[in-house]
Amino acid sequence: MDYATIQDVIALKRLLTTDEQNRAARLIPIVCTLIRYEAEKTGRNFDDMIERSELVPCVDAFTASENRAEYSLTKEPRGFVKVNINGEDLDPSSYSVEGKTLTLNAVPPTNALIYVSYSYRGLFEVAKGVVCDVVMRELNTPGNQLPATSYSESAGSVSQSYSLPNSSGSIKLWPSDLKALGLKRQKLDAINMMKPRRGC
Secondary structure (H helix, E strand, O other): OOOOOHHHHHHHOOOOOHHHHHHHHHHHHHHHHHHHHHHHHOOOOHHHHHHHOOEEEEEEEEEOOOOOOEEEOOOOOOOOOEEEEOOEEOOHHHEEEEOOEEEEOOOOOOOOEEEEEEEEEHHHHHHHHHHHHHHHHHHOOOOOOOOOOEEEEEEOOEEEEEEOOOOOOOOOOOHHHHHHOOOOOOOOOOOOOOOOOOOO
16 A cells, blocks of 8 residues: 555645656555665554554545535544434435545535545545655656756746755655654764763
8 A cells, every 4th residue: 555646746845747656656566665664773663653543533524516426535534424414314324435535426516515424544644745745856857967056047048047856866854854753763872881980
């Protein structure tokens, strides 16, 4: 399971060209593997960390449109999902949820108010954000440039300078990414217990 999709990158960051979407499709699984690898280095399983993370309550609101039975939730629900239409709770058998898609068995009246209550794993959303950040850093780094902190281009009398967000060209998680994911290890100063103290 990946922690983000191309649609997440577009929704959270910006529109992508066809080439960028193709690159993002290859980058997302790599970044997810990096996250799992960093967790393993700390002796933990990141997927287990997500399942044990805090459940955050959420309510999505929609206005029913004509002949529409599917609605996209803002988060991926975990556990029970409650649907209320015009003040009445629906029987759970009258709707289904797959991923972030809510499907109603019957099309509600046009302009009906729909409220969907559920909970989601907070750490999963953090991981999604980190994956999107890393992918965008890669997409914003020109693939045909040499490793450098900055470069400039000129055409006639017009020139422009750039700073590369990832000048090494390698796919990596920044310390801020690891901190957000709860994977940044604390360094402890070593104490030499064999060294005699002064005055002893």
